[in-house]
Amino acid sequence: MPKKAPTIVREIMSRDCFRVSGKTSVSTLAEGLSLHRLPGAPVVDEHDHLIGFISEQDVLGKVLESAYLNDEPPLVRELMRHEVLSVTPNKSIIDLAQEMLGAKPKIYPVTEQTRLVGIVTRRDVLNAILRMRHR
Secondary structure (H helix, E strand, C coil): CCCCCCCEHHHCCECCCCCECCCCEHHHHHHHHHHHCCCEEEEECCCCEEEEEEEHHHHHHHHHHHHHHCCCCCEHHHHCECCCCCECCCCEHHHHHHHCCCCCCCEEEEEECCEEEEEEEHHHHHHHHHHHHCC
C-alpha cells in the first residue's frame, strides 16, 4: 500500500536540527550553518525555548567588519532577531507554502509551547507539495 503524502508540518520537519544559544560565537555559528547547509538557525535558551533567529545575512556585515578591524566577531545574542516567525507541528503544509510565497524566511522554527521541536524549510515544503501531487 503506498505511503500517504504528508499534509502537516510534523510529517516533514527536521527534528534533529541545528540550533545555537545566545552565547555561541558568530564563528561557530558560521561553521554550523556551512556544515548543515542552512541559511540561518534558531536561537534557544538552556531549556530549548525559542528566543530568536539568526541568519547568514544577519552576521555577514559584522564578520566583515571584525575581519577589517582585526577584532573578535560578536556573539549570536548581539545580532539575533528576537521577533521570529515560527509554526506549530500541526500547521497545514499548504497554508505554510502560501505564507512562504512572499519575502518570508526560508526556514521556520517549529515550536510547541515556545519549545523548539524542529525546523521546516522551503525545500521541505516544495518536496511535500510535489509528493502530494503525485499521490
